[in-house]
Amino acid sequence: MLVLLPPSEGKASSGRGAPLKPESLSLPGLAPAREAVLDELVELCAGDAEKAREVLGLSEGLRGEVAKNVELRTAGARPAGEIYTGVLYDALDLASLDPAAGKRAARELLVFSGLWGAVRVTDRIPSYRCSMGVKLPGLGALGAYWRAPMAEVLPRAAGTGLVLDLRSAAYAAAWKPKGEVASRTATVRVLHAPTRKVVSHFNKATKGRIVRSLLSSGSAPEGPAELLEALRDLGYEVEAQAPAKAGKPWSLDVLVAEVH
Secondary structure, three states: OEEEEOOOOOEOOOOOOOEOOHHHOOOHHHHHHHHHHHHHHHHHHHOOHHHHHHHHOOOHHHOHHHHHHHOOOOOEOEEHHHHEOOHHHHHHOHHHOOHHHHHHHHHHEEEEEOOOEEEEOOOEEOOOOOOOOOEEOOOEEHHHHOHHHHHHHHHHHOOOOOEEEOOOHHHHOOOOOOHHHHHOEEEEEEEEOOOOEEOOHHHHHHHHHHHHHHHHHOOOOOOHHHHHHHHHHOOOEEEEEOOOOOOOOEEEEEEEOOOO
16 A cells, blocks of 8 residues: 655754755655755755745745755754644654554655655655745746656556555645556545535544554555445545546545534
């Protein structure tokens, strides 16, 4: 199983660990693209801070994020699973997983990123600010920029099993599974059961809980149909829509009674 996750906008501090070693990151096929984004981001933030803030879409109160990006090559690095915070990652709570579930998380979770493309939760990265929606002056819109390198690398990373896609729209734009990979991919929405409306905050929390449940239970669904049954066995109320034609992903709706 491969689980595709969005990052979090807010991130923990880098800390005092050893600095980034780009060559140590997973998915080495993304290395040239990573270097290009990293170079331009550091250069942008080291120049006109006001322009950098506008490009990155940061409020005045987040001006300090620009200075943080300047130090990306020398700042301390920590496992990505510790850097990413927020509702989904709070619910997932990687640090409290038992050893077996932790090993599965290291192997099966892939976090998408405007800066790194995608990383494993064990990859050591510094804290940064650069969403997939950013349009860098030289490289352009990052969602489009990452499509070619992702298309080369991700099908291999997807292996032969289930791909559980929990990304938000901006990050899903960087790689859309196609063909045979798409046929074993499942996307998930979280809906308010009484109204069938998509929920926001609870959407992230529920997705975090789903991933934690799958990792902790030892469940290993081989495809979308098996995922549907696994989630129901774990106590989730799920409705599924199989694709109308081959080469398209399944759609799963997880129904929740609470919306907060």
